[in-house]
Amino acid sequence: xxxxxxxxxxxxxxxxxxxxxxxxxxxxxxxxxxxxxxxxxxxxxxxxxxxxxxxxxxxxxxxxxxxxxxxxxxxxxxxxxxxxxxxxxxxxxxxxxxxxxxxxxxxxxxxxxxxxxxxxxxxxxxxxxxxxxxxxxxxxxxxxxxxxxxxxxxxxxxxxxxxxxxxxxxxxxxxxxxxxxxxxxxxxxxxxxxxxxxxxxxxxxxxxxxxxxxxxxxxxxxxxxxxxxxxxxxxxxxxxxxxxxxxxxxxxxxxxxxxxxxxxxxxxxxxxxxxxxxxxxxxxxxxxxxxxxxxxxxxxxxxxxxxxxxxxxxxxxxxxxxxxxxxxxxxxxxxxxxxxxxxxxxxxxxxxxxxxxxxxxxxxxxxxxxxxxxxxxxxxxxxxxxxxxxxxxxxxxxxxxxxxxxxxxxxxxxxxxxxxxxxxxxxxxxxxxxxxxxxxxxxxxxxxxxxxxxxxxxxxxxxxxxxxxxxxxxxxxxxxxxxxxxxxxxxxxxxxxxxxxxxxxxxxxxxxxxxxxxxxxxxxxxxxxxxxxxxxxxxxxxxxxxxxxxxxxxxxxxxxxxxxxxxxxxxx
Amino acid sequence: xxxxxxxxxxxxxxxxxxxxxxxxxxxxxxxxxxxxxxxxxxxxxxxxxxxxxxxxxxxxxxxxxxxxxxxxxxxxxxxxxxxxxxxxxxxxxxxxxxxxxxxxxxxxxxxxxxxxxxxxxxxxxxxxxxxxxxxxxxxxxxxxxxxxxxxxxxxxxxxxxxxxxxxxxxxxxxxxxxxxxxxxxxxxxxxxxxxxxxxxxxxxxxxxxxxxxxxxxxxxxxxxxxxxxx
Numbered sequence: 001x002x003x004x005x006x007x008x009x010x011x012x013x014x015x016x017x018x019x020x021x022x023x024x025x026x027x028x029x030x031x032x033x034x035x036x037x038x039x040x041x042x043x044x045x046x047x048x049x050x051x052x053x054x055x056x057x058x059x060x061x062x063x064x065x066x067x068x069x070x071x072x073x074x075x076x077x078x079x080x081x082x083x084x085x086x087x088x089x090x091x092x093x094x095x096x097x098x099x100x101x102x103x104x105x106x107x108x109x110x111x112x113x114x115x116x117x118x119x120x121x122x123x124x125x126x127x128x129x130x131x132x133x134x135x136x137x138x139x140x141x142x143x144x145x146x147x148x149x150x151x152x153x154x155x156x157x158x159x160x161x162x163x164x165x166x167x168x169x170x171x172x173x174x175x176x177x178x179x180x181x182x183x184x185x186x187x188x189x190x191x192x193x194x195x196x197x198x199x200x201x202x203x204x205x206x207x208x209x210x211x212x213x214x215x216x217x218x219x220x221x222x223x224x225x226x227x228x229x230x231x232x233x234x235x236x237x238x239x240x241x242x243x244x245x246x247x248x249x250x251x252x253x254x255x256x257x258x259x260x261x262x263x264x265x266x267x268x269x270x271x272x273x274x275x276x277x278x279x280x281x282x283x284x285x286x287x288x289x290x291x292x293x294x295x296x297x298x299x300x301x302x303x304x305x306x307x308x309x310x311x312x313x314x315x316x317x318x319x320x321x322x323x324x325x326x327x328x329x330x331x332x333x334x335x336x337x338x339x340x341x342x343x344x345x346x347x348x349x350x351x352x353x354x355x356x357x358x359x360x361x362x363x364x365x366x367x368x369x370x371x372x373x374x375x376x377x378x379x380x381x382x383x384x385x386x387x388x389x390x391x392x393x394x395x396x397x398x399x400x401x402x403x404x405x406x407x408x409x410x411x412x413x414x415x416x417x418x419x420x421x422x423x424x425x426x427x428x429x430x431x432x433x434x435x436x437x438x439x440x441x442x443x444x445x446x447x448x449x450x451x452x453x454x455x456x457x458x459x460x461x462x463x464x465x466x467x468x469x470x471x472x473x474x475x476x477x478x479x480x481x482x483x484x485x486x487x488x489x490x491x492x493x494x495x496x497x498x499x500x501x502x503x504x505x506x507x508x509x510x511x512x513x514x515x516x517x518x519x520x521x522x523x524x525x526x527x528x529x530x531x532x533x534x535x536x537x538x539x540x541x542x543x544x545x546x547x548x549x550x551x552x553x554x555x556x557x558x559x560x561x562x563x564x565x566x567x568x569x570x571x572x
Numbered sequence: 573x574x575x576x577x578x579x580x581x582x583x584x585x586x587x588x589x590x591x592x593x594x595x596x597x598x599x600x601x602x603x604x605x606x607x608x609x610x611x612x613x614x615x616x617x618x619x620x621x622x623x624x625x626x627x628x629x630x631x632x633x634x635x636x637x638x639x640x641x642x643x644x645x646x647x648x649x650x651x652x653x654x655x656x657x658x659x660x661x662x663x664x665x666x667x668x669x670x671x672x673x674x675x676x677x678x679x680x681x682x683x684x685x686x687x688x689x690x691x692x693x694x695x696x697x698x699x700x701x702x703x704x705x706x707x708x709x710x711x712x713x714x715x716x717x718x719x720x721x722x723x724x725x726x727x728x729x730x731x732x733x734x735x736x737x738x739x740x741x742x743x744x745x746x747x748x749x750x751x752x753x754x755x756x757x758x759x760x761x762x763x764x765x766x767x768x769x770x771x772x773x774x775x776x777x778x779x780x781x782x783x784x785x786x787x788x789x790x791x792x793x794x795x796x797x798x799x800x801x802x
Binding site: 062404 | 607608609611614617618621622641642643644646656659660663664667668706710711712714732733736737738739740741742743745746748749750751752753754755756757758759760761762763765766767769770771772773774775778779781782783784787788789790791792794798799800802
C-alpha cells in the first residue's frame with residue numbers, strides 16, 4: 001500500500017484534542033502558527049442538536065437512560081468508555097488497569113467532572129517532602145503564572161482561602177451549597193475536617209461574550225450546549241478557529257507513529273483515516289503529542305526507526321513507566337434527617353460538588369504518605385434507569401416492613417428521594433517504575449497498530465490510604481446522623497478502585513533534568529528529539545491529590561510559549 | 573443550526589441585566605427528539621431491538637396486568653400503563669439480555685401457579701387471586717443474595733424494580749414525584765422553609781463568598797490579587 005503524503009507542511013501537528021491538545025491549539029494558532037489537529041474520533045460540537053444529550057428527559061429514550069451503550073449512562077457525553085470498538089488493550093495477568101478513552105473532538109473534557117484544582121508547592125516536591133518518588137524539575141512558582149492565565153481564560157469557580165497547598169487563584173464566585181451539602185459541612189466540621197466551596201470550571205458568571213453562563217441543569221457530564229462548562233472543543237479549539245487561526249482539523253484520524261528523518265528529527269506523523277482505512281502522512285516542523293498519557297506513550301513506542309530503535313524519545317527506556325492513577329475509594333450514607341424532602345424547588349445546581357474537603361491530614365501521625373480530598377454528591381437528581389430499585393434496603397434501614405407492593409411503593413419512593421449522600425475520596429497514588437504500559441506485540445487494533453498492555457498493582461500504601469478514606473466517610477456519616485452503607489473491609493482493599501478507574505492516569509513520559517531518568521525536559525520537550533513535545537499528563541512526575549486537568553492546561557500553555565520562542569529563535 | 577425533520581426547539585433567554593437589556597448572547601438550547609443524542613450506531617442498535625420480539629401478546633398483557641397490581645394507578649398521574657412501563661420492560665429485556673430468562677421464566681411461573689391454584693391464567697384471575705399469588709413471592713430474604721433465591725422471588729424483585737423505575741422515569745411518574753429539575757433556572761440556594769424543616773442554616777460568611785446572581789451577566793474582572801471586582 002502506498003502511503004499518501006500531504007504536500008503541505010504545517011508548523012505544528014497536534015495529536016489529540018482534549019485539554020492538552022486544545023490548549024496547545026489555542027496558544028499556537030493564536031501566535032499565528034499553521035496548525036493541524038489530528039483527532040482519532042469524529043467532530044463534536046456540544047451545541048449540535050443532533051448529538052446533544054443535555055436537557056433530555058429519561059423518557060426520551062426507550063431504555064430510560066440505562067448505561068447499555070455508554071458506561072456512565074445513556075446521556076454521558078463520551079464516545080467510548082472502558083472499551084472502544086476495534087481498539088482493544090491487554091492487561092498482564094495478576095495486575096489490573098482500566099482505561100477510559102473518548103474518541104471525539106475535545107476528548108474526555110466533554111464529560112469530565114470539571115473539578116479544577118491547582119497543584120500546591122508541596123505537590124511538585126514529593127521526594128523532598130517524604131522521600132517517596134521524585135521531585136519535579138519545576139516548582140509551583142514556575143506554573144503559577146500559567147494557572148492564573150488558565151483561570152482567567154477558561155473560568156473556574158471557587159474561593160481564595162489562603163491554604164498553603166491548595167493555592168488561591170482567580171475564581172468566579174461559587175454557587176450556594178445544596179441541602180445535602182449543608183449536612184456534609186456539619187458532619188465534616190464535627191470531626192475537624194475542613195470544607196470549602198468547590199473549585200470547578202463552570203461559568204457561574206460571564207467571562208466573555210462568546211460563552212454562555214451556567215443555567216444550573218447539573219448536567220456538565222453531557223457537555224454544555226451554551227459552552228458554560230470547560231470542554232476543549234467549545235472553549236479552546238473553536239475560539240482559536242473563530243479568531244482567524246490557521247487550524248486544520250483531521251478527524252477520525254488514528255495516529256500510528258511520529259515519522260523521523262535521517263538525523264532522527266521528527267518530520268510529522270502518519271495516521272490511518274478510519275473512514276477509508278488508508279494510511280496518510282502529514283508533515284510539520286514540530287509534533288506535539290496530546291493523545292492522553294498512555295496513547296502518547298503508545299505512539300512513541302510504536303515510532304521505531306534506525307535512529308530510534310527503542311521507540312521515539314525512549315533512550316531512557318522509561319516511556320510507559322511510572323504510570324499512575326489517582327487512588328479512589330467511595331461510599332454513601334443514608335441520612336434519615338434528609339427523608340421526606342420538599343420537592344417544590346429545582347436543586348440540580350452545577351454538575352458537580354458545590355463544596356468539598358481539601359486534604360487536611362498530618363502524615364506524621366498517619367500510616368501512609370500524601371493525601372486525598374473528599375468529593376460530595378447527593379440531592380434530588382433526575383431519575384433515570386435504576387431509580388427506585390431496591391426500596392427494601394431502605395425500609396430495612398428505618399425498621400419498616402420490607403417487601404410488598406401497591407400504593408406503599410409510591411410513598412416509599414418519595415420518602416427516600418434525596419436522602420443519600422455520597423463520598424468520593426480521590427488521592428495520590430505513588431509513581432513507581434514497576435507500574436507501566438508497554439506495547440503488546442501480539443495484538444493490534446483494527447487499524448493494524450500494536451496496542452498497549454498494562455501492568456499495574458497498587459501497594460499497601462494505597463490500600464492504607466483507602467482504609468483511612470472509609471473510616472473518615474463512616475465518621476462523617478455518623479456525625480450527620482446517617483447510616484454508612486456497605487463499608488468495604490480488608491478483603492476488598494477498603495473499596496480501593498482498580499488502577500485507571502479514577503481516569504487520572506499520568507506519568508508515562510515523566511519530565512526531569514536528567515535524560516537517563518526522565519523522558520521530557522521541564523518544558524515537556526523530548527530529551528532525545530527536540531522538535532517533539534508531550535502536553536498531556538504523560539510528563540507528570542507525580543499526581544498530587546488534585547485532579548490533573550488544570551495542571552495539564554497550565555503546562556500545555558507553558559510548553560506552547562516555549563515552542564513559539566524556540567521557533568522564533570530557530571532552535572527547532 | 574440545522575434541525576432535522578420533526579425537530580422541536582426550546583429557546584430560553586438568560587437573565588435580563590439590570591438595565592433591562594437582554595443578556596448577550598441569547599442562550600438558546602435546541603434539542604432534536606428524533607435522535608436524543610444517539611450516534612448512528614446507537615440508533616441502529618435501537619432500531620434492531622425494536623424490530624425484535626421478546627414477549628408475545630399474551631405475555632405483554634400479563635406484564636401490563638402485573639405492573640398495575642404492583643403499582644396501582646393513582647389520580648392525577650396515572651400508573652404503569654400511562655408511563656408505558658410494559659413497552660419499557662420489553663425494550664430493556666432486549667437491551668440487557670441477562671434478564672430475559674428471569675422475565676420469561678417468571679411469567680410462565682405466574683401462569684402455572686395461577687392455573688394450579690385457581691384454574692385460570694394470571695391475567696384473567698381476580699385481583700384478590702392475583703394478590704394471593706404475589707403475596708407469596710414479594711418478600712425476598714435480604715440476608716441472602718437474590719441470585720441464590722427461588723426464580724419466582726427473583727422475578728418479582730426484578731419486576732418491582734422495573735415497574736418503579738419505568739414509572740418514575742416517565743412523564744407522568746416525574747410529575748407524581750414532583751421533580752422540578754432538568755430545566756434552565758438560576759440556583760440561589762435552598763429555600764428558607766426547607767432549611768428550617770431540616771434544621772440547618774447557611775453560614776453568613778460562606779454565603780458572602782457565593783455568586784450574586786444579579787451580577788452573573790457582568791463580565792468577570794479581578795484585581796492582581798484575585799479579588800473579584802465585578
